[in-house]
Amino acid sequence: MDDHGSATGSVTVIGAGYVGLVTAACLARLGNTVRCVDQNRPRIASLRSGKMPFSEPDLAELVMDGVAAGRLTFHTSLAAACRRAESVMVAVGTDEGGRWTDRHIRAVVESLLALPAVPPNIIIRSTMRPGGMAILNGIASAAGSQTHLYYNPEFTREGNAVADFMAPDRIVVGMALGAASVAAEPVRRLYKGIAAPMLPVDYATAELIKVGSNAFLATKIAFANELAQFCRSFGGDMEALRRGIGLDHRIGPEFLQPGLGFGGSCLPGQVDLLTEVASERQLTAHVVPAVARANRAQAHRVAEEILERQDSAVRVTILGLAFKAGTDDTRESPALRLIDALKQRSVRRIRAYDPLVRVIPDRPDVHVVADPYQAASGADIVVVATEWPAFGRLDWTSMAGLVSRREVYDARGVVDVAAATSAGFRVRSLVRQPADGAVAKDTSSAA
Ligand SMILES: NC(=O)c1ccc[n+]([C@@H]2O[C@H](COP(=O)([O-])OP(=O)(O)OC[C@H]3O[C@@H](n4cnc5c(N)ncnc54)[C@H](O)[C@@H]3O)[C@@H](O)[C@H]2O)c1
Known part of the structure; x- marks a missing residue:
């Protein structure tokens, strides 16, 4: 696989599951410095020793390359992994007994808002319920935070996730602000090197693009x-x-x-x-x-x-x-x-x-x-x-x-x-x- 390597952002990805780990490894391949954090300690321990927690073509190679290049590291402490991160991407699970829940997303966002230095950009990668981003944004505003909250859903297919990530049909960025193209800049920076239309839209539209x-x-x-x-x-x-x-x-x-x-x-x-x-x-x-x-x-x-x-x-x-x-x-x-x-x-x-x-x-x-x-x-x-x-x-x-x-x-x-x-x-x-x-x-x- 070619080394794209033209992005230079620094991002912490929370969640090392199917979505989080692929996102972390691919963003590192694009040239970003990526810290990937998960509360599942055995999972992080095995990732550190080069063992993948699930099967996904090309992922192991990508993770090993990212680690070897010093652009991908694995962590268990959210606070340590988010220190001085320009952006934090949230890719935690949303399923509870077959039903969608924002329990884990909310827990993570609340932890981020309680950090001494709140990350300037929080990007939700997990699937949101229509209307969910406005609620999260309300929580951030009520906490008096200046952080920018984005929704950047993913459309990769398991079994083809790495290839899909690297060649997406579109990159959707949901956000609160009207000045869309300028405001989408922190997300755009992470994807530098990927040729795909970027769609900066409001939260509800992004949520409905994903579930729709x-x-x-x-x-x-x-x-x-x-x-x-x-x-x-x-x-x-x-x-x-x-x-x-x-x-x-x-x-x-x-x-x-x-x-x-x-x-x-x-x-x-x-x-x-x-x-x-x-x-x-x-x-x-x-x-x-x-x-x-x-x-x-x-x-x-x-x-x-x-x-x-x-x-x-x-x-x-x-x-x-x-x-x-x-x-x-x-x-x-x-x-x-x-x-x-x-x-x-x-x-x-x-x-x-x-x-x-x-x-x-x-x-x-x-x-x-x-x-x-x-x-x-x-x-x-x-x-x-x-x-x-x-x-x-x-x-x-x-x-x-x-x-x-x-x-x-x-x-x-x-x-x-x-x-x-x-x-x-x-x-x-x-x-x-x-x-x-x-x-x-x-x-x-x-x-
Ligand atoms: N699997 C897919 O192909 C796919 C595709 C599109 C969207 N999604 C969406 O992406 C989201 C994640 O799905 P997934 O399949 O990667 O889930 P997953 O269960 O494989 O991974 C979630 C990870 O998050 C970790 N986690 C949960 N709470 C945490 C916390 N507070 N701090 C740190 N780590 C925490 C878990 O330990 C787990 O490793 C879901 O919303 C899902 O609907 C998944």
């Missing part, structure tokens, strides 16, 4: 899942349909892939957040709440289809637990929703495998094994639930000796259908046109 973007992507996915039902019912080819629709530049092909529905820490939470805000403000929102409902229903629909309404003495192997390929993140993973939906239909045994996931926090009930063939051994049906490219290279001849009913259900369109079919598997796919007529099934009765 994610809600739109979620809507596309929910729509694709619905369209796939029409497509299968009429015997169409979903891949060709997606291409045909996606080539329209007003629509685009991305996020039109049908599957198990959207997951992860962003999309489901933000669709729910927008629904909640609409209800609180008594706004007439039809689309966003429907998207949330459609997404929840998708796992049940697919579970029905997998089991084909058979009675359920079925043993199922789930391949893929991460909410998408390229990450080990299982938060709000559709694979877990599917497991729950299968369990509600009292499937006899579920075993799972994922290339990166070995344990799932708070889910001791999911039996994860370290090898796909071991996971498949003794199963009746194999379900591919995450689009890991490795699942396109499975050895179906070996699988054939392990899977008693020789059935595979491909919810992600990655299985090598020809190889699986010639090994004797009956392949059903949520995404692809079945290779032979025998696997085509009218799903209209299964919904």
Whole structure:
């Protein structure tokens, strides 16, 4: 990766999670001096010894380079890490039991406002609820602080976060002031070296750009899942349909892939957040709440289809637990929703495998094994639930000796259908046109 190295700001990033650590490492790569602080001591200790707390392509290299160049350091004391920082970026978590909370953001902002020297610029990177920045700004004003509060949401995708950070479509800067372009300067300085339009806007607009973007992507996915039902019912080819629709530049092909529905820490939470805000403000929102409902229903629909309404003495192997390929993140993973939906239909045994996931926090009930063939051994049906490219290279001849009913259900369109079919598997796919007529099934009765 090229060393951009033209920014020269000094910034403290609070939170060394998926967002904070990527932000810290990338800002250091851009040439800034970055202190990254987290209250999780073991996490900071392992980062200091070069061990990443989660899997993200290119991140380890970037962190090591930043540390070696003396531009990236790790800390546990917020006060020490913020001393003489020009800007402080807040990237702490906002999820509490599946609901958005500003508890951690507020705690951090209040700690910053109580410092003997309050940092001149506080930049919120965590996702804000619409209206949340005005409240934080009110807290800062009530404390008599002269600090400038910004909202700089991020739009990176887990599994591609470093590349997305370095080549964003836009940099959004929400702020209180009218003199936008001048006032955005502290944020602009940090991103020097990145060629992307910068959008200085008011707080509410920035908040709605963030949640609005994610809600739109979620809507596309929910729509694709619905369209796939029409497509299968009429015997169409979903891949060709997606291409045909996606080539329209007003629509685009991305996020039109049908599957198990959207997951992860962003999309489901933000669709729910927008629904909640609409209800609180008594706004007439039809689309966003429907998207949330459609997404929840998708796992049940697919579970029905997998089991084909058979009675359920079925043993199922789930391949893929991460909410998408390229990450080990299982938060709000559709694979877990599917497991729950299968369990509600009292499937006899579920075993799972994922290339990166070995344990799932708070889910001791999911039996994860370290090898796909071991996971498949003794199963009746194999379900591919995450689009890991490795699942396109499975050895179906070996699988054939392990899977008693020789059935595979491909919810992600990655299985090598020809190889699986010639090994004797009956392949059903949520995404692809079945290779032979025998696997085509009218799903209209299964919904
Ligand atoms: N994960 C993503 O891809 C993604 C994408 C867009 C936006 N976001 C948003 O970014 C924010 C952060 O998400 P994440 O996935 O990085 O969360 P995370 O849980 O991975 O990381 C949060 C980190 O903040 C630390 N922390 C919490 N309170 C702290 C405090 N008082 N002082 C110091 N450290 C503290 C935690 O120990 C943890 O390491 C959320 O608002 C999320 O919605 C995430």
